[in-house]
Amino acid sequence: MNVAILSSSSNNIDSYYGSIARSISHYLACNDFDLVYGGCSTSMMGICYDEFSKNNRKIYSFTTEKYTDDIANLPKAMHYIRKTTFDMKKDMFENSDLIVALPGGMGTLSELLAFMEENRSNDKQVPIMIYDENNDYQFLFQQLLYLEQKGFHQHIMDFMIVCHNKEEFEQNLIQIMSKEEGKRK
Secondary structure (H helix, E strand, C coil), X not given: CEEEEECCCCCCCCHHHHHHHHHXXXXXXXXXXXXXXXXXXXXXXXXXXXXXXXXCCCEEEEEEHHHHHHHHHCCCCEEEEECCHHHHHHHXXXXXXXXXXXXXXXXXXXXXXXXXXXXXXXXXXCCEEEECCCCCCHHHHHHXXXXXXXXXXXXXXXXXEEECCHHHHHHHHHHHHHHHHHHHC
């Protein structure tokens, strides 16, 4: 299975977030997932690359022309260069069996909301897990609930699985993997 991991590329964040990226990506790589991500060698994204690389997993790196200079830092990845982030998100979504959103900035939020909308609007349903150990996504959840209360959307929180710690993450992942296995039989 391919997992798209959404996370930060900023080097200005606390090392705590790097430890989350290392723990979650290591767990996924050791459970036979291959990585789909917005190819980047820095911060949380670089840590994800390193963990999947160390575990000899396939790595699919999607980036835009603006960031192709970083490709040299990702020698074990298969690179796909797209004109825009819209094209990049589309290809990441279409090549993923699972989406995991770790804490991140504007790019992470953009990808997460785009993937939620794809699940809401189309037939391909890719499970979306949000790792929210430090309540980094609380503002987003509040906004989504507000949209529900105002009638803009119904059941929007149903398009994601929120995990507050690694144990919840592992339990939910086991359930997702067993559902996927059932679909394949």
